[in-house]
Amino acid sequence: MAHAILLNGEAIDLRGICVHEDDLLMGRTTSKADIRRRFEHIRSLGCNAARLAHYPHHEDTARIADEMGILLWQEIPVYWAIDFANPETLRDASNQLDEMIVRDFNRASVILWGVGNENADTDARLFFMRSLAEQAREQDPTRLIGAACLINRKDFRIEDRLAEHLDVIGLNEYFGWYEEGYEGLLKLLANSNPDRPVVISETGAEAAPGFRDNSHLLFSEDRQAAMLSEQVRIGDACPYIAGIFPWLLYDFRSQRRQTRYQQGWNRKGHHRRG
Secondary structure, eight states: OTTOOEETTEEOOEEEEEEOSOBTTTBSOOOHHHHHHHHHHHHHTTOSEEEEOSSOOOHHHHHHHHHHTOEEEEEOOOBSSOOTTOHHHHHHHHHHHHHHHHHHTTOTTEEEEEEEESOOOOHHHHHHHHHHHHHHHHHOTTSEEEEEEOOBTTTTBOOOGGGGGOSEEEEEOOBTTTBOSSHHHHHHHHHOOOSSOEEEEEOOOOBOTTOOOTTOOTBOHHHHHHHHHHHHHHHHHSTTEEEEOOSOSSOEEOTTOOSTTTSSEEOOOSSOOO
């Protein structure tokens, strides 16, 4: 059971989705009605969990998740261009982690505290994120601690010094989209031998709403569906993969994405909203 995630003593397969607080009409605001609608859409996709990326979401989110039976991965915004050597940055991250745990410690829906996302394995980063993992475990020894890690690109395997301080290793990968085909994913999984559960914390393909193509052209909904199906099939066949959280529930604004299909949006949303 070393690779299993247990819920009430029984292994559970996390069928999740990543979620941003970004609404087509409301923008980056939220309400209780919007949260409930979001969770209804999550359930309509067959999901049992949500990764609240990449920052603490509204305080009503966990309360409503309790009511609606959605498991939550909550996290703080430790990603990309973080100044890991700056003590003030660590103090800020530590405070955000403390406030998140204190706020939602008693929420049954919360199963995992996330301490970061997609950071290169450096000495400064290891100290920074190890400190956060230790803090989370001290404040709440009952829940899992995780982070979305990068892979060893030289040897092509899941390898991160932070992993020994985590309960769950997150794997962000986009084989079938940014990297053509799935041979690399199969090689990566075969080369790896983790001693704890791994979840695919991000994967996905973009699709322009309503664009269909039987030959699975890029940005077609058919390509997106086929890619996700293959990701799930490969993950299910791997003994240490305990779940998947595709990127993302809804399309969201991203001004740097300006192809004819994107037009200022990240189109990886898996639920289309009118």
